[in-house]
Amino acid sequence: MSILEEPSQSSWDLQAHRIAIPAHAGPSQFASTSTQQQPADTIDDEGGFFYLSNFITEDEERFLTEAILSAPKPKWKFLQNRRLQEWGGQMLTKNNTLMPQPMPDFFTSYPDLISRLRSTGAFDASKHGEPNHCLVNEYLAGQGIMPHEDGPAYFPAVATISLGSHTLLDVYRYVDEDLQKDFEERMKEHDEKAAKDGVASSGEEKGAQDSTSSKIVPKERIEGNVKIVRGARAREPNPVFSILQEPRSLLITTGRVYKSYLHGIAEREVDNAAQLVQVANANLLDDSQLRSMVGKAKAKLDAGAAETQQNGKVEEASLPRDTRLSLTFRDVEKVSKGVAAMMAYLQGGKK
Numbered sequence: 001m002s003i004l005e006e007p008s009q010s011s012w013d014l015q016a017h018r019i020a021i022p023a024h025a026g027p028s029q030f031a032s033t034s035t036q037q038q039p040a041d042t043i044d045d046e047g048g049f050f051y052l053s054n055f056i057t058e059d060e061e062r063f064l065t066e067a068i069l070s071a072p073k074p075k076w077k078f079l080q081n082r083r084l085q086e087w088g089g090q091m092l093t094k095n096n097t098l099m100p101q102p103m104p105d106f107f108t109s110y111p112d113l114i115s116r117l118r119s120t121g122a123f124d125a126s127k128h129g130e131p132n133h134c135l136v137n138e139y140l141a142g143q144g145i146m147p148h149e150d151g152p153a154y155f156p157a158v159a160t161i162s163l164g165s166h167t168l169l170d171v172y173r174y175v176d177e178d179l180q181k182d183f184e185e186r187m188k189e190h191d192e193k194a195a196k197d198g199v200a201s202s203g204e205e206k207g208a209q210d211s212t213s214s215k216i217v218p219k220e221r222i223e224g225n226v227k228i229v230r231g232a233r234a235r236e237p238n239p240v241f242s243i244l245q246e247p248r249s250l251l252i253t254t255g256r257v258y259k260s261y262l263h264g265i266a267e268r269e270v271d272n273a274a275q276l277v278q279v280a281n282a283n284l285l286d287d288s289q290l291r292s293m294v295g296k297a298k299a300k301l302d303a304g305a306a307e308t309q310q311n312g313k314v315e316e317a318s319l320p321r322d323t324r325l326s327l328t329f330r331d332v333e334k335v336s337k338g339v340a341a342m343m344a345y346l347q348g349g350k351k
């Protein structure tokens, strides 16, 4: 049944790999608008999260890891808390355009990841019908990525292959629409009043003023434990669910859910029961030990905290993270065909 047994499989039944979004975690109606460059109705597909374990073999995992780690040093970009590589070309964030370069053999030939990804059908409706860009992130144990939404440069389909270690991708929702609207409303009143009084609205108002007792509305404000920032949509503080990604697995996110949620990876070295109860894809995991660990964590939660405390000793699940490489494939819609792209192409490898 798996791709390992049928590598020439020409299409996938993605629906069989759909992650059921927990009932309490439905997408907020307040989906992305501020960052949207295309009208929401061009994405007619509700989409979803799809989890495919063992998308690649252990040999392929080793081969890819070796190929990535032996890339020339300048290929790495160092961020504050992780490093990354870009393949398929460089993204110009200013105009969301890809300066293309050919994909490396280790994505097109062995393993033939691009055609395998094409065969999932996730990119059928995208401009090029397959991914043309891959971001490789390396996370050491304890490293992560802040909750975020991927930008508008990409067709709403993301395919991430994990190498080396499991991780939990935490999924967050935006805050309630009314809360944000109320805040924006008061911001507007504040601006109008400031303009009338001839006081320039400065960026120095950041702070913890109590907006109900002060006439000055700060640029950001805490509601409960939700931080609302002017001009940005606020998110709920805790993930609504998490997706456990095993090594060699593929996670696909498509359609409207791509824009309805944020995602991030907490900076944790070990995942324990408190986090594992949040896992929404336990039924799709390959590793039976992992499945049972998640199952036990959930059963414990169902049994109630009081009962578990009675036992005195709580048997804690503990799943240490190791170094993980993630390969995030996307289709960048705008690809430069100009002289600059040619230069980037010619200089490929010398960056």
Ligand SMILES: O=C(O)CCC(=O)C(=O)O
Pocket (backbone or CB within 6 Å): 135, 137, 145, 150, 160, 169, 263, 326, 328
């Ligand atoms: O490493 C991952 O699995 C997620 C990466 C990610 O969210 C991103 O690069 O936008």
Ligand SMILES: [Fe+2]
Pocket (backbone or CB within 6 Å): 148, 149, 150, 263
């Ligand atoms: Fe992302």
